[in-house]
Amino acid sequence: MDILNKNHNNKKRLMLIWLWTLLSSVSFMVIIGGITRLTESGLSMVEWRPILGFLPPMNETEWHRIYDLYKSTPEYKFYNTGISLSEFKYIFFWEYFHRLWGRIIGLIFIIPFTFFLIKKILKKREILNLIFIFALGLIQGLIGWWMVESGLTKDPYVSQYRLAIHLTNAFLIMFAILWLIMDFHEGKSLIKLDINFLILIILSITIIAGSIVAGMDAGLMYNTYPLMNGKIFPDQYGELGYLDAFENPGSAQFHHRHLGLLSFISLIFFYFKNFKIKVKIRLNFLLIITSLQFFLGIFILLNYVPIAFASLHQIGAMILFLILTSIIHTQNIKN
Helix, strand or coil: CHHHHHHHHHHHHHHHHHHHHHHHHHHHHHHHHHHHHHCCCCCCCCCCCCCHHHCCCCCHHHHHHHHHHHCCCHHHHHCCCCCCHHHHHHHHHHHHHHHHHHHHHHHHHHHHHHHHHHCCCCCHHHHHHHHHHHHHHHHHHHHHHHHHHCCCCCCCCCCHHHHHHHHHHHHHHHHHHHHHHHHHHHCCECCCCCHHHHHHHHHHHHHHHHHHHHHCCHHHCCCCCCCECCECCCCCCCCCHHHHHHHCHHHHHHHHHHHHHHHHHHHHHHHHHCCCHHHHHHHHHHHHHHHHHHHHHHHHHHCCCCHHHHHHHHHHHHHHHHHHHHHHHHHCECC
């Protein structure tokens, strides 16, 4: 019996090491993606080569080839005309690193997953969950290219809709991985459509709204708080009808800042509603990050979106999402 328990614990430990590595890798991918967007590097690679794309330019001839390809894009013609090769290499790095890391995540998933299948360590339910996560990862790669492609045709801008879908799918992947990790840590848990889950939805919508703001560079306007240049509503608010929230930069910022306030209030409510001994540390951490995140958002707005702090703001959103997910899992564990 002791030998069986030891083997079971060893298998569980291996699984957790793998899943935590996978979650960390995906989280880092989100951070790289945020930096890529903030440095406006996402349209620097105009080719999509799923197999050979992991190789960087190996010589000056190859560098000039991809540089010439970039010079045919709308971004170069309308935004970066005259950019030097050395400047191009900087923006190319972030997009290349972003895509390379996606391939590395694929290897981090496939190699251990194959090993666990061969060793028959995984249960049927776990296999299905992992296949679902893998499918989301494949879809994410396709969404990524679909997103980039939107800025390579007529306008030198990535579609804010596609950017939001890309980020949403990334958070869905992190949610699925973390939920599986928590199942191993604490036991199986159910997703309950209660007030706690509603608060997670509010936070998620706030994060997605932030991607809409980022997609239109809407944070570079109305850099006052709490009013928007002395007004409650921005200029031309609502003029675009049903699409106003998604295509009017001022409206997008208005919604994100007020959704941020709603998330701030909701998470404080969540803290007091769920304060229990077994999740006290996580709840305290949640409260601290919530406060920092809210005031960091205001600081970023007032200072015209400095890249380093904007990236930190995205990291804060990701941490909040993951902590909240873990607490909800603990609260919903089957008795």
